[in-house]
Amino acid sequence: METVIKTNNLSKVYTDTAVPVHALRSVSLEFRQGEFTAIVGPSGSGKTTFLNVVGGLDKPTEGHVIIDGVDIATMKESKLFDFRLRHIGFVFQAYNLIPVLTAIENVSFIMLLQNRPKAEMEERAKQMLEQVGLSDKLNVRPAKLSGGQQQRVAVARALASKPDFVLADEPTANLDTESAFNLLDIMAKLNKEENITLIFSTHDQRVIERARRVITLVDGAVDKDETFNREN
């Protein structure tokens, strides 16, 4: 399988605190096309920092993040915006949909920023909302959706533009068990159907049990990198 992301000696030190905080310590990992990976570890272990750095939202202090043959760690911000837009999908813990846009508008939003043709955009957004089981909520705004439904829209938004990979920061943390299982089913199905690489940071045992690869971070360093042969 093709390597989608490669990190080399990735380190991140926060120096704006009284004592420097080593959030990541020489993390070198590779992620391949279609992987379903969970990044786990206790609070403060560097999971979110890792996703932020891999997602180009934050710069590493040292090391490289190679995506599609390009080191985004040295990329200028203006180019990075465009790169993120075209290559990376994000799912956040608190859903973070645009509150004034309807479900279909939210799903179309990234494609709109990519200047995709309107018809293609609408068709893809409808298809994604159908896949996450929200075909009856196309024109509903986030405030009228449950937490689980909002997170499904967020997943649809992240995947609609067919990014190289999706980073999901604790996507099930705010969901009840049923909604969490629903979401995981949907993500697993999309991972399989769309062959999109999914990387989660999570504490959630339900997610960990579904992941085919589980990377454990402790104090910013890779403690374990396990692969499981499971049908998620």
Add this chain to the structure above:
Amino acid sequence: MKTLLTIAWRNLWRKKRRTLITASSVMFATILAIALMSIIEGWKDEMVESIISNTTGHLQIQDVLYHDESSIDHALEYEEEVKQTVAKYGDDIKYTVPRIEGFCLGAKDIGTRGVFLTGILPEKENRMNDLSSRLIKGEMFSADDNYAVIAEGVATQLELSTGDTLVLIGQGFQGMTAAGKYKVGGILEFPLPEQNNTMVYLPLKEAQYFFAAPDRLNRLIMMMEDEREADRLAQQMQNDLDDDWYTVKTWEQLMPDKVAAFEARDAQVKVFVWVLYIVAGFGILGTVITMMHERLREFGILLSIGLKRTQLAIICMLETIFISFIGVITGVVVGFPVIYRLHKNPIPITDDDLKEAIIDFGLEPVFSFSAEPGIFIYQAVTIFLIAIIVGLYPVQKVFRLEMTDSASN
């Protein structure tokens, strides 16, 4: 762009109360600024109108030396050149008011007093300043009569009444002695003491004869169809007249002290108006800062998912433009009928001292409001621009935003 517009517009109505409060602060600032400028301009218009109709007219043709040395010796000859020039611009000039005037001594029996004699055509003066309406006794002369009409103060001090004889002695044109006896045909009352205690009127011809200056005038006053054209017309007429002999002056050139007083007062008013603008600006800024901090996380997320900083800045700016536009337009829509009503029905001044002072100034004792469209446009645009400047705060904030900090806020 359509999506950015949609997001900005819908964002306004996410928190209706906040939007309405901000728009209301813009609206009230607009109304207050309009009301303040309207009353200031209304008062100024009254003053200018009073100066123009009672004193200078819009334009005057004078002898070139008269303005600096107001002597009868510098009376202009009302000859063909002047008449033709005035006729040439007949479309711009509504009517002319000729005057000859000079200080002289008024006397009755052994009482004497300095008076200001003005020779007039009564029908022209009535058209300009409704002089006859100030009569409290007797009647106004016609152009061919030869009696005098005097101010009430002069009548009191010289113990004159209608039917009595007033003796006038002064200096005529080029050293001639000016002397005459005139029956008093009417008494006028003026609000301004300086007029009420000095004015004596004679028919123009009679006054020209008195000053030994037939066919001469001290000033040919011109009332215009459109006063905004005064500067242009003055320039054109000056070009047509021999500037060795004649000068054409606007009311502003004739009354530089008044113009300076208006400018000084305008400067004071501008300070008040700018205080108002600053208060309004900070009011809007307060809301914008609150809104900005409430939405830091949202902004961080929008940037994370691919929105560019410029696009986010456009959304913020559009929100400010929308909210300011709503406030300003509402301010004008609410303010205009109120100001227009006050323009048509000025508020009477009830304070006796203030009332008296205003009457003494020759004005109506009312708070006049101007409904000039320029006031509404200028104030609306200014408040709008202030709101836009305030709206730059979130824009610069967007460009400094740390995505990870704000997204995890």
